[in-house]
Amino acid sequence: MTMIRRSWLSAAAVAALLLVSAPAAQAQSADVQRSFRAFLDRDIRPAARAQGVPDSVLDDALGGLTPDMSLPDLVKPGDDGAVAEFNAQAEFKSPAAYMSEKALAGTAARGRALLAEHRAVLARIEAAYGVPAPIVVAIWGRESAFGTADIRHDAFRVLATKAHLSRRKAMFREELLAALRIAAEGHLPASKMRSSWAGALGQPQFMPTKYLQLAVDFDGDGRKDIWDSVPDALASIANYLRQSGWQPGRDWGFEATIPAGLSCATEGPDVSRTIRQLVSAGAARVSGRPFPERELAGTGHVLMPAGRFGPAFVATPNFYVIKAYNNSDLYALFVGHLADRMAGAKPFRAPWQTPPGGAMTRGDVYRMQQRLVALGYDVGSVDGLAGFKTRRSIGAFEAKSGRPETCWPTPALARSLG
Template identity: 65%
Template sequence: MIDHLLRRLCRLIIAALMLAAGSARAASLDQDFRAFLNAEIWPEAKSEGVPRAIFDKAFRGVEPNTELPDLILPGGKTTVAEINFQAEFKSGAAYLSERAVAANAATGRQMLARYRGVLSRIEARYGVPAPIILAIWGRESAFGRAKIPMNAFEVLGTKAFLSRRKAMFRAELLAALKIVAEGHLKVSEMKSSWAGALGQPQFMPTKFLKYAVDFDGDGRRDIWTSVPDTLASIANYLKAEGWQRGRDWGFEAVIPRSVSCRDEGPDHDFRIADLVKAGVRSVAGRRFPASEESKLGHLLFPAGRLGPTFVATPNFYVIKAYNNSDLYAVFVGQVADRVQGAGPLVGRWQKTDRMTRGDVYRLQKKLVAMGYDVGAVDGLAGFKTRRSIGVAEKKLGLPETCWPSNALAERL
């Protein structure tokens, strides 16, 4: 009985000590965060014309949020998980499910009818098709219905302090302070996503300052409550990033094995007519539009050979400038097509090996050590990683899938 009581007492003492140590670490982190804000962020904010009163109000009661992803915490602990946090970098079958695409397209058609006049004026001014604008609006904020609850200064402050991409988030934090200083919003109204994105089009603060427009003529660039400003700001963003007026975003295509997935990417140009001669055809036997055949396109294998395949135009990569995910850009293109009456994807997402983001990261590290260009070593299978996998598969005598696999990881 005495031994049992002693063991229980020891456990309670250990738990109390661990709690005290955790509280001390949290207090130390909060102090370091406050020192960082005052020593590094305030001087830059002041030079940008941000009043001290706004700075103080923005960070009153704000502490670092260590539950956010992609942080490096004191002691070297990271919050980068083995799994993919962003939906855009998960399964293509899930992200581009028929349910999600069809629902967004149905609402998109309703919004096209409701805002046809303003969308026509926006399209005439910026050259971006209304269905593309609507698809982005739907994906980013469910056509303005999504709740965006996080404190933007908590998110951006934490990421400027602890993120792997400190310089990027430092600039975003300063831009957020300028948004308030310029009178666009009050501090209390600065709500964001977990990544720090704002409003219905989910602009990062620097993008708001650069691309947001006042289209309804009320003197405010209001991407929070004004539909005309929201839609025109999306169009202005795409135009500024190089949208080519009169061109489509891309086309689902049947790409024969004789055309290698190793030739994917925006840095590999093909005349669409030459791809047709090589056996590439639009799905269901349809021809590519005559207006496109003389122009340049790019092969796109968002899941390697294990999913739907496409011929992309340069406008596909303009959509990626908005969100750097192949699945995101395909989703936007598909919803836009469906708003105009197109059918579902014909290609099917095949079953792939269960690999975590950490598994892909380690595979990329192996490929880089062997001299391959995988782009960013980040655990995400972008086009450079996919085509490097294809080259490695060919050299090793494996089936050319251009997609991460356990078999390739083991062989490397």
Template identity: 60%
Template sequence: MRRFFAALLLSLLAFSGLAATDSLAASNRAAIDSGFREFLEKSVWPAARAKGVPRGVFEAAFSGVKPNLDLPDLALPGEAAPVPETNFQAEFQSPAAYFAESKLAPVVTRGRQMMAQYSGVLDRIERETGVPGAIIVAIWGRESGFGAAKIPYNAFEVLGTKAYLSRRKDFFFDELVAALQIVADGHLKVGEMRSSWAGALGQPQFMPTKFLKYATDFDGDGRRDIWSSAPDTLASIGRYLADAGWERGRDWGFEANVPSRISCAEEGPDRRREISRFVAQGVTRVSGRDFPPNELSKPGNILMPAGRYGPAFIATPNFYVIKAYNNSDLYALFVGHAADRMRGGRAFEGGWVANKGLTRGDVARLQTALQKQGYDVGGADGLAGFKTRRSIGAWQEKNGRAATCWPSADLKNLMR
């Protein structure tokens, strides 16, 4: 009997603890919701009103909307905003997984069909912008599966939450106001404003400010319709890339054999030189063909998006125009490579080593350690961009290790 009462007491204490926790969670949630409504009224509404957004649009957009605390990269009030341990975007995860043939092949196959179906539209866009149709179609395929992908989120819930709670509040604040402008201008109704978890809209997955700047009426119906019009979608992507600086008549890059005597720490667009100089150092194309004559006197740079654990490339400035669309080396490479294959090119010659690497938090701590030793890693954001990769390579060479230019568990342990 004594054991029974002891167990009963423990269960009551546990229940009261859970009740207290639930009560605290409810209290915090209520405070967040209240703060969100105040933020909308005191910050968002004045900015929206200044852009000509009617009060009715504002009220309809946020009717019943509360912060979605399940979204990634949030920092609750009173909490620090640490770098998340997990990479939520595929573009910043494993290169081997990102370039799996099961992901590439469907984009290439369907992309060829889309290029044939919209050949006239794409030819006209290329004449006007200089951007090849295959590049545009590859972006369309990667962003929304050529318009087939479901876009599940309420854009105002996503953008409102991120403007209030994300690590990049100012960025999302501007995007939120732009989303209100889109409705105020009559492009969509409030209920039609669906987005990705990051707030991107339509088939080209434009952020709202990009819609206002680049969305194009190409089918002549009087609407800039990136939700259901393929011509408008394709032309909008082309306009975006042209404005970002696409160089007419140049390729995006070439898969290359980069000899081991050329350090992977030499990677980066800020270390461009004439492609002929790389050729003089022994860099060749994996295809066995020469670099095009018109490219030899023009600038390029080494690109090793997985360090020595994957293929190497000579990238042209157009690679970084694609990257302006989505700030990821893997994304830009996927688009360029898929476009090549749509036009009859071959798969990568070099393989991607299935190197799991580290968590995003691990990479951020590694970046911080490198910064303390004077290396420029481009910021401790947990993403292994070219500055981080080449800093790793430079550290490895300085410390008598083979340069891989890629974060790894053993490197993390060495730098503790």
């Protein structure tokens, strides 16, 4: 009887709290709506008009717009500003999940068919920009499932919400203004502009500023149509990579064995050696074949996107050009490996392992980064993402404390950092 009464009281208490909190939540929502409208009317509309966007486009794009509070990475009223515990973006989740062999094999098979189907236009694109067709098609596949993905968000709602409430307000404000210019210039009506949850557009998933800078009309119809024209979409991808520094004639990288004597803490694009020097230090291709002669004098970098718990690579500068498209090691690796698979390469030789103690959340990594920074290590951005600077700082800390170098965040390492 007592237990039943306690349960009833608990339920009543919860109900009372909900009754109290509901008006507060409604008031907060109304405050957000008002501030959102004020932001659009007092900031975005005048700024867009100054860039030549007519009121008719502003009304089509922004009229009646409400913030989308379901989007990830927003700083909502009452938030404490702490980083989210879990990652919303696939590229920064588990390496093993992202590099699913099933997904890679299926995407590669479809990619090979599309390489054949669009052979003529891809040959012209490769001749014009120097970017291999498989790399272009791999990005196409990763970004929009070769143009078949259902991209359903209202681009203006996404960009306006993030310009008002995200952690990167200034960046998304610029993107929102660029999207308004796209509509004003007649590339696509505002009513038809759909995007990802991050505001990326079309088959290549360009942010609006990148569209204005890098989209091309390759089919010659007078429009830079990355939404419905395959030649325009593919050529725009190639132009993006070439303008980002793609080196024609070089590969993106090679899966390799990196011996213990070649420290994982030497990873990164800012640590450069020739591939010949890396070979002298013990790096070797897992295939057993030598590195191509044309590559030996070129710059190479150690790449270990899962530390010692996954495949290792010798990357060329072109790997980091792919990263310019999406700033994730796993993304660039997926694209490079997928391109190789289209050309007949085998799956990764080394497995993607689960680190001892299991995976860590983004919040766990964020707190680890804070402790490493306090100890004087350079982790890059303290953002909860295990980028190359965080990985090599972990390796340097492990070596200094007499631990085996893994260059990867683990629960045991977090405990040792205190």
